[in-house]
Amino acid sequence: MRILHVYSGNLFGGIEAMLLAIARQPAACADLGSEFALCFEGRLSRELTAAGARVHQLAEVRASRPQTVHRARRALAALVASGRFDRVICHASWSHAIFGAVVRRAGIPLVVWAHDVLDGKHWTERWARRTPPDLAICNSAFTATSVGAIHSGVPLVVVHPPVDASPIRLSSLERATVRAELDTPANAMVVVQASRMESWKGHGVLLDALAQMRDRDDWMCWQVGGAQRPREAAYLESLRDRARELRIADRVRFAGQRADVPRLLAAADVHCQPNTSPEPFGVAFVEALAAGLPVVTSGLGGAIEIVDDSCGLLVPPSDPSALAAALQQLLGDPSLRARLGMRAGVRARELSDPVTQLQRLHAALVNMPAVPVRA
Numbered sequence: 001m002r003i004l005h006v007y008s009g010n011l012f013g014g015i016e017a018m019l020l021a022i023a024r025q026p027a028a029c030a031d032l033g034s035e036f037a038l039c040f041e042g043r044l045s046r047e048l049t050a051a052g053a054r055v056h057q058l059a060e061v062r063a064s065r066p067q068t069v070h071r072a073r074r075a076l077a078a079l080v081a082s083g084r085f086d087r088v089i090c091h092a093s094w095s096h097a098i099f100g101a102v103v104r105r106a107g108i109p110l111v112v113w114a115h116d117v118l119d120g121k122h123w124t125e126r127w128a129r130r131t132p133p134d135l136a137i138c139n140s141a142f143t144a145t146s147v148g149a150i151h152s153g154v155p156l157v158v159v160h161p162p163v164d165a166s167p168i169r170l171s172s173l174e175r176a177t178v179r180a181e182l183d184t185p186a187n188a189m190v191v192v193q194a195s196r197m198e199s200w201k202g203h204g205v206l207l208d209a210l211a212q213m214r215d216r217d218d219w220m221c222w223q224v225g226g227a228q229r230p231r232e233a234a235y236l237e238s239l240r241d242r243a244r245e246l247r248i249a250d251r252v253r254f255a256g257q258r259a260d261v262p263r264l265l266a267a268a269d270v271h272c273q274p275n276t277s278p279e280p281f282g283v284a285f286v287e288a289l290a291a292g293l294p295v296v297t298s299g300l301g302g303a304i305e306i307v308d309d310s311c312g313l314l315v316p317p318s319d320p321s322a323l324a325a326a327l328q329q330l331l332g333d334p335s336l337r338a339r340l341g342m343r344a345g346v347r348a349r350e351l352s353d354p355v356t357q358l359q360r361l362h363a364a365l366v367n368m369p370a371v372p373v374r375a
Contacts, residue, residue, distance in 0.1 A: 001365060002033045002084055006076065006099050007091040008061070009038030009045055011228050012257070013196045014283035015091055015115050016044045018161035023053035025162065025354040032362045037079060039072055039098075043259075061098060063123075073102050080106040087365050089113050089137070093124040093150075100131035109368060112151075113137045115161075116280050117301075120149040135368040137361070139281040140302035157364040161283050163352035165290040167345055168266040178267035182253045184220045189331045192268035192293070194224040194261050195284050197232040202274035202298065203239050208320035209274070209327060211246035219251065219331055224264055226257030265291035269337065270330050272296040276318050279303050289348035294340035296326050311340050311347040 005019060022034055037056040038045050048055045056079055059072040076099055080088060088103045089111040090096040096112045103110045112133040118125055129150045136151060138144035138158050147156055170178065176186040184190060191210070195201045203223060210221055227233035236254070243249040258264060265271065271288035278301025279285075285295050285306045297303045299314035307314055313330070315322045330337055 001031055001086045001362065002035070003365070004035050004037055004056075004080065004085040004088045005091060006037045006088060006095045006103075007044075008040060008094055010040035010042055011196075012043045014161065014281070017283050017287070018163070019044065019091070020047055020051060021162040021164050021354055022358065023048050023051040024164065025358060032358055032365075035085075037076060047259075063098070069098060073099065076102050077106065080108055087111055087368075090133075092116060093118065093122065093128045096131070096133070097124040097127035100128060100133070104131055109134045111135045111137060111365065111368070113139070114143050114147055114280075115139050117143055117278060118146040118149045125150050135364065137364060140305050142278065142302040142305065143280045155368065157360075159360045159364060160352045160357050161281060161286075162354035162357040163283055163286040163290065163348065165286070165345065165348040165353060167290055167292055168262045170263070170266045175267045178263060182220075182222060182255060182264075184222070184253065187218075188220045189218050189270070190220050190222055190268040191270050191272050191327060191331075192222040192224060192265060192288075193271070193273050194265065194288070195273050197225050197227050197236050199235055200275060200277040202276050202317075204242060205274040205276060205318060205320055205323060206272055207239065207242050207246055207248065207252070209323035210248055210252070212320060212324040213328060214246075214248060216328070216331070219327075221248075221252045222255055222264065222268060223252060224255045224258055224261060228257070261287065262291060265293060268293060270294055270296060270327065272323070272327065274298050274315065274317070274323050275301065275303065277301070282306050283352075286348050286352045289344040289351075292341045292344050294330055294337055294344060296323070296330070306347075306351060308347075311344045 035054045036048055037058055039058050039061045045055050058075040061068045061072045087109050091113045092115045110133045114136055132151050136147050136154050136156050139161050141158055144156050144158055179186055227236045243252045271293040275298045281302040288295050295307050295312035298317040300317055313326045315326050
């Protein structure tokens with residue numbers, strides 16, 4: 001079965017990491033072949049190509065400029081007219097809104113992969129509602145509960161994002177080298193957050209919690225992730241200001257956008273992302289678990305499907321004091337960190353092993369309705 005994955009490709013986060021995991025696991029499901037159609041060239045297209053995947057560039061789309069939408073739709077129509085693809089998967093509502101009708105007209109079963117919690121209010125979701133898919137794949141049970149806000153009655157299946165859970169093992173020298181690159185003592189306890197620069201990811205809550213731990217001299221914080229849009233640049237600068245105001249700037253490293261996140265995770269001790277709003281799933285959590293890190297996050301949304309007391313700690317959202325207490329518990333108890341870290345890799349494989357999840361995807365695509373739903 002040949003699948004065409006359709007996506008924007010202009011940013012880099014959890015969806016992009018998942019698509020790379022699919023491209024890097026061609027043997028995970030021998031009956032499932034994947035190609036990718038993107039609107040924007042960038043890191044995703046480069047890394048997909050480097051992984052040996054076939055990438056089709058459509059055209060850059062600005063929804064406010066109808067001519068760009070028409071151009072990209074014509075490119076996709078020509079691509080699917082080749083008859084090479086058995087299914088087309090539009091990832092997230094933006095891709096579904098822009099391209100769903102093109103797939104429908106081509107007579108190819110249309111699948112949407114829901115990566116976000118839907119409420120039907122955003123313009124992409126209102127637009128996507130016009131073209132019901134034949135199947136909705138959901139990245140978590142939490143996300144699945146929201147799909148009916150747009151597509152009532154559409155068949156649903158939960159497939160966790162495939163994540164490469166092969167851990168990177170660093171020698172003591174390699175670990176010290178990574179830390180030296182980030183001006184971090186070899187014996188410091190490193191709390192790392194690797195995520196997009198979006199305020200609901202809780203960077204500010206983490207800084208506030210760390211400020212309550214100023215009297216401890218044994219920790220450092222790595223903020224991994226760079227600004228990809230102007231508003232994210234402003235947000236990043238506000239975090240730098242906040243760290244200075246809290247008098248912890250000398251112990252917080254803003255590492256920027258990195259292509260070696262697994263290496264940084266392997267050199268850290270605890271992963272913390274205290275979301276203030278529900279996470280649909282949380283690829284970053286699975287990546288951290290795969291690296292053998294205990295995960296501390298807020299007990300809401302898809303995160304509670306990932307983190308349990310075998311591999312991490314859940315805290316109330318927007319509660320810096322509770323977060324500080326959880327971090328101090330982990331930093332002060334090496335045996336607890338070791339126990340949670342030992343289970344972490346197992347948990348990552350249970351959740352997002354690429355072979356298992358791609359086989360689930362194949363089964364869902366084979367068994368989906370044969371006749372496309374008509375709008």
